[in-house]
Amino acid sequence: MNRHDALAERVDAVVIGASAGGIEALSVLLPALPAKTTAAVFVVLHIPRDRPSVLPEIFARKCTLPVQEAEDKEAVIGGRVYFCPSNYHLLLDQGPQMALSVDDPVHHSRPSIDVLFESAADVYGSRLMGIILSGANEDGAAGLAAIHRGGGLTVVQEPQTARSPQMALSALKLCPEGTVLPLAEIAALLRTLECSR
Numbered sequence: 001m002n003r004h005d006a007l008a009e010r011v012d013a014v015v016i017g018a019s020a021g022g023i024e025a026l027s028v029l030l031p032a033l034p035a036k037t038t039a040a041v042f043v044v045l046h047i048p049r050d051r052p053s054v055l056p057e058i059f060a061r062k063c064t065l066p067v068q069e070a071e072d073k074e075a076v077i078g079g080r081v082y083f084c085p086s087n088y089h090l091l092l093d094q095g096p097q098m099a100l101s102v103d104d105p106v107h108h109s110r111p112s113i114d115v116l117f118e119s120a121a122d123v124y125g126s127r128l129m130g131i132i133l134s135g136a137n138e139d140g141a142a143g144l145a146a147i148h149r150g151g152g153l154t155v156v157q158e159p160q161t162a163r164s165p166q167m168a169l170s171a172l173k174l175c176p177e178g179t180v181l182p183l184a185e186i187a188a189l190l191r192t193l194e195c196s197r
Helices: 022-032 055-060 113-127 141-149 166-174 183-191
Strands: 013-018 040-045 067-069 081-083 089-093 097-101 128-132 153-157 179-181
Touching: 013 022, 013 113, 013 141, 022 040, 022 055, 022 183, 040 089, 040 113, 055 067, 055 081, 089 113, 113 128, 113 141, 128 141, 128 166, 141 153, 141 166, 153 166, 153 183, 179 183
Parallel strands: 013 040, 013 128, 040 081, 067 081, 128 153, 153 179
Antiparallel strands: 089 097
């Protein structure tokens, strides 16, 4: 991937997956999203299933884009950050619109990064960017590979910079074509999502 290409011309959606160490990584990346981007951003972070997520409140104060929790059957609005609620899988359907599911956990996780990434690859194809961050299991690896097969852009946090490198290493094992970058360079990449259309 040429890092100097204007991503705004080819990316309609960004999906981000993280687990252990993810809040710190997201605190670097999400504030980098430019206010004028038209891409929709979807985030799955492994969180405890037994209590509501406070991630939208935490990140609303840090981001220039509107931040909210994903809701079932809600239409996707570009230029917005959507967090998956606790104890649900987040899927994307044609429309595009969001769907929440209580299907069985994947890799012991609900929400599952794979579920989001694979459904997003079906909807957005080559106009999707997937990012795998710090985490301690292999959730997201199959999903990132699905994004690559669909022609989308795949980015993985440099494992040695992740608090928990297992997720990044697993993603690169299944999707060796992923672009490996430290957080600061992923943030710089996201800044090129400025609307140019």
